[in-house]
Amino acid sequence: MHTDEEKYKRCVEDIGELLQKAVRTFQQLERVHIKSHGFTSSQCHVLLELHKHHTLSINEISEKMKLEISTVTRIMNNLVRDGLVVRQKSLHDKRIVEASLTEQGMAAAHKLQGSIEYYYQNVIEHLPRGHVREVMSAVERLVTALEKANS
Numbered sequence: 001m002h003t004d005e006e007k008y009k010r011c012v013e014d015i016g017e018l019l020q021k022a023v024r025t026f027q028q029l030e031r032v033h034i035k036s037h038g039f040t041s042s043q044c045h046v047l048l049e050l051h052k053h054h055t056l057s058i059n060e061i062s063e064k065m066k067l068e069i070s071t072v073t074r075i076m077n078n079l080v081r082d083g084l085v086v087r088q089k090s091l092h093d094k095r096i097v098e099a100s101l102t103e104q105g106m107a108a109a110h111k112l113q114g115s116i117e118y119y120y121q122n123v124i125e126h127l128p129r130g131h132v133r134e135v136m137s138a139v140e141r142l143v144t145a146l147e148k149a150n151s
Contacts, residue, residue: 036115
């Protein structure tokens with residue numbers, strides 16, 4: 001018979017293995033659906049955030065991506081260099097630098113969004129019929145637990 005402590009230890013091991021497998025699977029998503037477009041995952045996320053919100057300050061991007069401002073600045077420098085993003089001072093506060101997509105950036109973000117949506121549609125098709133909401137709810141609870149564990 002297994003003690004509660006042994007069962008708990010097994011759960012800890014199981015969740016660790018499951019999370020590691022999920023991370024490796026998402027890394028494959030990055031290789032196939034993001035890097036094939038010529039972007040790093042961080043560049044992709046910046047492009048998609050700007051596509052979604054149109055204009056964001058560097059601080060807002062930093063908060064959304066949970067990255068240091070210096071890291072976001074480095075990512076932005078490459079996207080600006082490649083003609084995908086423009087930076088400008090905020091009309092409301094000249095101390096704030098805002099970023100938005102160029103036409104080329106919009107086209108790239110649209111392609112990325114389509115590729116990622118295709119992947120997620122494929123994921124949904126492989127879930128048991130009638131269980132999509134149940135899986136989404138479980139993933140939401142898992143993400144909440146992960147966020148709390150990181151704070």
